[in-house]
Amino acid sequence: MANDEAGGLSRRERYEKQQRRRSSLIAAASTLIVLVALVVLVPMAPGWEKVQKSFFNGAVLAKSFPKLLDAFKINLMIFAWSAPAIAVLGLLIALARDAKSPALFPLRIFGAAFTDVFRGVPVILTVYLIGFGIPGLGLPRPWNSPYIWGSLALILTYSAYVAEIFRAGIDSVHHSQRSAALSLGLSERQVMRDVILPQAVRNVVPSQMNMLIALQKDVSLLSFIGPVEIFRQAGVFKSLLANFTPYVGAAIIFLIVTIPATRYADYLMARQTRERR
Template identity: 80%
Template structure:
């Protein structure tokens, strides 16, 4: 009993700690070896200098980075006004696909057709079609702005995906909950509002985080119809300087946003799994 009182740990715990330390050391050294190998072996490749000059050119990076960061603000803005609208439209479509009343069956068909079409069509086609097509019908300025219609294209496409995720959340709430709500005298809309949605939405938040991350990158597709956001700005720099480093700079900016967001989504998912088990 002496060893137990000394550290307050059992022999089993001490053994497990030792195992954990050992695996940490092994993992650390193998990672170091791989990183060092990459750092030393890649520069030994015959074409490295050329690749470094055109992809990892520090001077170009420093020169173009402020401009890229400024252009990225446009991405952020587009993202900021699209995301809430996507959430609202996505939820509405999901609810439309969930209506139980026979009279509202056309709504279900409409919802299904909507998700089928906008998930099936490439985003870039939607962006072109809506971004150039609708203004081409003869809308006056400023209503023909590529910002408005390009954003609408993103909203329509992403709402289709988001709606399907919401729907999976709604369907994951057990039928017995609806029955229970009904027996308590809640109306159908109150059942959805107070019983189903609070559970459904919470369950799909990690999956929706992934949609946000995807949207954040797809905002760059708006550059095809004119707005000079980070991707287009990087392309302009690339042509001017005949160097691909600006794209690397853009990637760095994207990663600075997406990696924390991805980690956060992972954390939410892990937390949810812990709570459920």
């Protein structure tokens, strides 16, 4: 066909190339307009100078940033031991709720009550009640640590959500997989362990990634019962320097971690949608 003149492109390819160029131009132009508007218009607001001084103060940021990073290690630590505990407990609750044997009926009830309670109470309330309540029993020294009981509050709350996601994953495995596995002579337990769960877990990886990101942020709630993690540390700087910039610094540190994680979760989600099609 008439490929010669446009460097070997077909009629359709030439058209699509032209369309792509057009789209990129429009996108670039509209982004530019928005940026200009922000840079020009926001500083025209009457309180801009004050806001700039108390929220975007370079000197304060430089001074507080290293210590904020230090405090963030505490967030990472709490996250690091809570996340595996949540995965295990969440899976156990999910399995308990689907238990079929009558002897395990109490477990089913318990699983249902557990998810109802801990999904129904705001995280901050659970952190307060467990974080202040249990040490109030007068436990001896390492056992009255807010790290332990604060982490437990996070673990309980997040397990309830994670359990529900696992259950959705178990339901998402087609029942014909169960039939096939049973027809081979496998027991209900073996069917669950070898056939259903591996597929269920894979199906919910993107959703669970989102729970991890949420957990990473909610670790900061423990600051209310004691641990000087990043949010609390930013508060200390705020009082010390009479300036809000440390909070912005804390937000930046969170974003450095959460943005790649969010992008990765989105990528997994998109890949899964493609595979399902």
